């Protein structure tokens with residue numbers, strides 16, 4: 001597909017996503033908007049299936065904001081009926097056979113289970129040699145990167161994503177003593193071994209402009225040129241720590257200020273999910289930050305909206321959840337869940353099915369998941385509609 005044609009599709013799909021926010025702000029019913037979202041997702045976003053791999057329930061940190069219940073209550077750790085290396089090889093092989101092209105190895109912390117992680121990476125790298133469409137990433141807290149950097153150099157990651165939450169003081173306050181120092185050591189090793197595809201994600205919560213600026217400078221000094229900033233979701237287990245609208249404005253200001261001081265070198269995306277962060281998205285929508293006039297359009301078609309902050313930085317808003325449609329995650333005990341969302345409570349960690357019940361075959365599981373998309377998203381969109389309508393009423397009354 002040529003770029004022009006793709007750009008036109010990208011514009012159409014972006015407009016469809018803005019229509020969803022507009023429709024909810026005007027009080028449109030959830031079922032009608034969800035059906036519209038599904039039809040658009042089917043039309044524009046069927047080309048790429050993604051599989052996330054929750055390889056273990058182990059982590060060497062216990063971050064205050066962590067979404068995993070077992071980071072806060074060790075009794076909830078999943079230790080039994082874990083998938084074996086052989087199981088994972090089978091799952092990945094079936095997934096590739098069924099046209100899954102995008103893989104994301106997460107954890108908790110994948111480098112706490114190096115045998116399983118490298119077994120999966122070996123399969124993916126081998127397949128990538130014959131099928132360039134296959135791309136894979138790994139998400140790590142970076143503390144064990146120094147030990148594994150040399151080995152990791154053998155793999156062609158699309159992204160090797162590490163997490164950083166601010167400057168030394170703030171990062172260690174959230175992640176624990178010496179977490180920043182260990183991460184820095186890992187980033188230095190990654191740079192020394194030329195692991196070029198590093199990106200960094202941060203989760204923003206009660207940070208300050210100075211901490212963010214120092215973090216950007218540290219990241220640049222490690223030769224990394226991409227940062228994604230996400231916002232924290234409050235759960236029953238993380239002490240209900242959640243990002244506020246002030247966190248969003250602080251971040252946007254810090255990004256703008258940082259971009260004034262540099263000419264090139266790093267792209268920053270500030271990411272918000274319309275369903276996870278409905279009140280924040282609603283506020284930005286009604287304040288005109290999320291606006292058709294500052295939309296930008298990527299060459300590829302994504303279920304997100306993009307807004308320019310500066311020539312180097314953008315705000316990315318995830319409007320149509322693609323989890324259950326073409327993105328699933330399999331956890332360490334075989335539970336299959338929609339990518340990301342339901343890890344936050346122990347009740348939903350069993351997933352909607354278990355991969356073992358399907359003899360590790362992946363296609364029937366995607367087919368099953370797709371049927372659940374509408375009820376799942378209707379539930380999420382209920383919150384988005386309520387936030388958008390409430391914001392509108394608040395503005396009218398003020």
Ligand code: SF4
Pocket residue numbers: 059060061062063065066067068071107108109141
């Ligand atoms: S590093 Fe990630 S998985 Fe580990 S405790 Fe922190 S947020 Fe949770």
